[in-house]
Amino acid sequence: EDSEKESDDEEEQESRLSKEERIQEEEDEDELYLHDQQMKEAVREAVQIQIDRFQDSLQRENDEFLRNIDENMKKVLKGLVKNQVKEQVSRILPQIKESVNATLEAEVLTRSSHSSRTSYTIAD
Template sequence: SAFRFEERLRLLETSFSEYRQTNQFANVVSAIPGVVHQYMDQQMKEAVREAVQIQTDRLQDSLQQDNDEFLRNIDENMKNMEGNKSIQRSEEQRNLYKVLVEAYEADKAILETYGDSTILKRRREDDDQEGPSAGPNRG
């Protein structure tokens, strides 16, 4: 009877040991999807962050080019107006030209000081004022 007890105990210990090993394996296998999900989540966040940064850089470059072109056009138009003596024909025309030059100089100083954020804010405000039917992509 003592021999059978010992044999049963040994079989029970063996079975329990196999169960623990199998259970640990099952735990490890069941943890794999979570690890993969974490890894993929991290990779996706990094990819999105990089894509957003690239797009932001492109937009800033584009806005800076637009801003530079706008200022060049204004400078050219101002020089043309100064060269054209017709603006000096009447007091009213001279005053209008003077106000235009002052407004341009103020806008130019703002753009040079605050840069792209001012342009974006002004464009958003202009879009808001135009209403929902304005714009090329509206139906």
């Protein structure tokens, strides 16, 4: 009877120990799982931060590139417009000179004619 009782006590103690071990193992597994999830989240956040920084850097480079293209296009267009204006002015300049000269000649003739009539009237 005593040996049976001792045997039962031992079995009960082993059962209790194995139950405690299982509980400890489950707690350890839960802790590992939680740690694993936290690590995954930390890695995900770190990766997202790097991606955001990289995108910001690319956006800045792209903005600067577009600004440079815009400035260069403005310079080219300004040069083209300047050349077109020069061409058009040189094309119409002879006509302008001709028109101005004709107007001046007409004015001189008119004044000359008016002046000679005035002189004639005075001489009368």
